[in-house]
Amino acid sequence: MSTTETLHEDALAAINDRLAGLKLPTRLLTSHADGAPYDIRAITGKGFGCFAINDIKRGTRILEESPLLSTPIGFYFHEDIKAEFDKLSPTDQALYFSLHSAHGQNPASWPGHVHPMVAEKGKKRILEQHNARIGKKPSIVSIFQTNCMEKESGAAVYVHASRFNHACNPNAGFQWNPAIKKETIHAVRDIRAGEEITLSYCDATQNKAARLYQLKHYGFVCDCPACADDDDPDSFAAKSAARRYRLSELQRELEPVRGWALHKAGTKDGFAQYLLEYIGLLIEEGDYSGRLSSAYLDLGLFCESKGDLKMAQQATKKALKIRLDNMGSDYPDIKDYATVVKRINLAIDE
């Protein structure tokens, strides 16, 4: 039996003890019984994590879930979360406190002062979050910080979605879907049975030092394949670092002529070649996320504007497929992607 499996038994027993008598719904520990394709296990040094029960194909919706607690304000304070917490039933309050908390961090590893130019409101927020991180016990704020995901203008925590651990090259992606008012998680690569399902908590295109800093408030140092062994030039991490460097260069270069500014793409020499290089690097990195679908869409629209309809068709079909895989068919902008594909197909048929 692996360390993971042994810990699983002990950890489930510990959680059951902690929650005993609360008559909690079994949804916390037996999500796979509800049809979810993963189970929750304890992992040395990571708390709990979610593992695929069977092989999961790219594009599978792993989860869709309503928030346990949400605040409509992105720039939230303790009082905003506390007001929502007070509205929860005792069972849901217990579920909230069963989520992981990254408190108890070493105060010396965080700046002790707030810059005098920071406005009063900002200062208050920084101090609240700082105190939650270095506090001795889990608090409403420390749990929210450790588990929240962006949601329209605000943020929310979830019984299930908040159990997924981080990797800088994740095999799944999360997204708030405003059409169904739920958080969704989709496999962005094929995932093998037994593999941990991971999400990225930070901007994956950043370099390792920036990612380390972003992840610091979660209280861990990432050792995923994109971070570990980067001193070895043959490692995935070293190759990934080079790719991410080039990706960020290309991103800077192309940003002023992409998306809403795509009509200016013709002013950029070699636009299509740069975008193809960008797409190739994302694929090598295994990053089949929204970045890849929007890059294919921009390439398709650019080719359409230049009259290269065959290339436009190939690129926009790929964009639609990747977008569907990441977001699901009920995501609002899927119909916009589908409209572009249809328009190009019709133009080819004429």
Ligand SMILES: C[S@@+](CC[C@H](N)C(=O)[O-])C[C@H]1O[C@@H](n2cnc3c(N)ncnc32)[C@H](O)[C@@H]1O
């Ligand atoms: C949103 S929770 C994820 C679920 C959590 N592991 C649990 O037990 O409920 C975030 C916390 O999980 C842990 N974590 C997530 N990803 C990790 C990783 N790659 N390595 C180590 N710890 C990780 C950290 O303690 C982090 O603060």
